[in-house]
Amino acid sequence: MAQTDQIIAEKPSEQADLTASRCKELSIALAQFPRVSLGHFPTPLEPMDRLSAALGGPRLWVKRDDCTGLSSGGNKTRKLEYLMADAMAHGADTIITQGATQSNHARQTAAAAAKCGMACHILLEDRTGSNDPNYIMNGNVLLDRLHGATVSKRPGGADMNAEMEQLAEQLRAKGVKPYIIPGGGSNAIGALGYVNAARELAEQATGIGLKIDALVHATGSSGTQAGLVAGLAAIQSDIHLLGIGVRAPQEKQEAMVYDLAVKTAAHIGTGVEIARDLVRANCGYVGGGYGVPTDGMIAATKMLAQTEGLLFDPVYSGKGLDGLINLVKTGYFDGMENVVFLHTGGSAALFGYADSFELPGYTT
Numbered sequence: 001m002a003q004t005d006q007i008i009a010e011k012p013s014e015q016a017d018l019t020a021s022r023c024k025e026l027s028i029a030l031a032q033f034p035r036v037s038l039g040h041f042p043t044p045l046e047p048m049d050r051l052s053a054a055l056g057g058p059r060l061w062v063k064r065d066d067c068t069g070l071s072s073g074g075n076k077t078r079k080l081e082y083l084m085a086d087a088m089a090h091g092a093d094t095i096i097t098q099g100a101t102q103s104n105h106a107r108q109t110a111a112a113a114a115k116c117g118m119a120c121h122i123l124l125e126d127r128t129g130s131n132d133p134n135y136i137m138n139g140n141v142l143l144d145r146l147h148g149a150t151v152s153k154r155p156g157g158a159d160m161n162a163e164m165e166q167l168a169e170q171l172r173a174k175g176v177k178p179y180i181i182p183g184g185g186s187n188a189i190g191a192l193g194y195v196n197a198a199r200e201l202a203e204q205a206t207g208i209g210l211k212i213d214a215l216v217h218a219t220g221s222s223g224t225q226a227g228l229v230a231g232l233a234a235i236q237s238d239i240h241l242l243g244i245g246v247r248a249p250q251e252k253q254e255a256m257v258y259d260l261a262v263k264t265a266a267h268i269g270t271g272v273e274i275a276r277d278l279v280r281a282n283c284g285y286v287g288g289g290y291g292v293p294t295d296g297m298i299a300a301t302k303m304l305a306q307t308e309g310l311l312f313d314p315v316y317s318g319k320g321l322d323g324l325i326n327l328v329k330t331g332y333f334d335g336m337e338n339v340v341f342l343h344t345g346g347s348a349a350l351f352g353y354a355d356s357f358e359l360p361g362y363t364t
């Protein structure tokens with residue numbers, strides 16, 4: 001990739017020096033929080049040149065958080081490094097968490113609990129009503145069970161926080177010491193993982209002389225975006241951050257992200273103000289609802305598999321990618337040179353949605 005070489009700066013600019021020193025300060029602030037090592041960091045930052053050529057917009061890059069390493073990877077690993085450390089600090093021996101049937105968060109939590117020598121109880125909410133055997137037993141559900149988690153189902157619309165509390169009570173009565181991780185690992189502790197990811201990405205870009213104009217990713221339970229908002233604010237980055245929603249309407253999604261970003265910044269205690277207009281979500285790619293496949297997601301997932309050899313997922317990163325591709329085509333990034341898509345993982349869910357892709361069979 002000759003183009004990659006050309007962007008390597010001759011000498012670090014003043015801006016690069018400033019970013020480097022702010023990243024260092026943020027590292028020091030984050031070092032006050034306990035963290036267990038669960039993944040492979042830094043994750044790679046790679047150009048997607050065949051996709052960029054096919055779309056004809058800015059140069060597109062991918063930040064490979066699908067390569068965090070834990071049980072096929074994904075964004076929850078960064079959050080779990082802080083959450084599992086907090087669980088241990090509280091003397092817990094058992095983790096309780098919840099998610100949708102094909103939850104990537106549940107799978108990474110089951111793996112993290114295994115690695116930390118803790119038991120794990122997972123409550124899965126049936127948000128789609130699908131009876132497809134792949135959906136209910138394969139993909140992430142297969143891996144939850146393989147990692148030794150106890151898995152139980154709850155109907156769609158159940159109060160999952162109340163369900164987790166109730167289970168925790170029952171376990172406490174038996175002398176177990178449970179620790180509840182909220183859905184998606186999204187609270188001010190989990191979001192620290194993405195504060196640190198903002199720092200990691202900024203340092204990585206500075207290291208290769210790359211100026212990132214925009215960062216795009218799928219946003220759901222909001223911890224990823226909230227952490228990025230707080231992290232980018234802490235290093236005074238002007239990267240344009242955009243979340244592509246997978247469930248809630250825009251107003252609700254942005255309010256959730258903003259609320260958690262403010263809490264996360266307060267938790268770090270660096271006194272950084274979070275401006276409300278730094279929180280942007282485009283929720284125009286959800287389609288029929290959370291976890292329900294869309295034509296755009298299918299097309300985007302196939303396109304990336306076939307132009308870049310990359311695997312995305314039907315629930316999150318595939319819809320995020322659909323958003324990215326459409327926004328490139330409609331000129332959202334016009335005037336920008338480098339746009340990074342944060343790959344939040346999720347490919348294990350593909351096996352829960354095998355039939356949605358209507359792929360050709362064998363040829364003779």
Ligand SMILES: *Cc1c(COP(=O)(O)O)cnc(C)c1O
Nearest residue numbers: 104220221222223224316344346
């Ligand atoms: C959970 C998840 C997201 C969304 O991250 P949040 O922090 O919940 O907003 C995006 N992509 C994948 C693959 C996920 O599993």
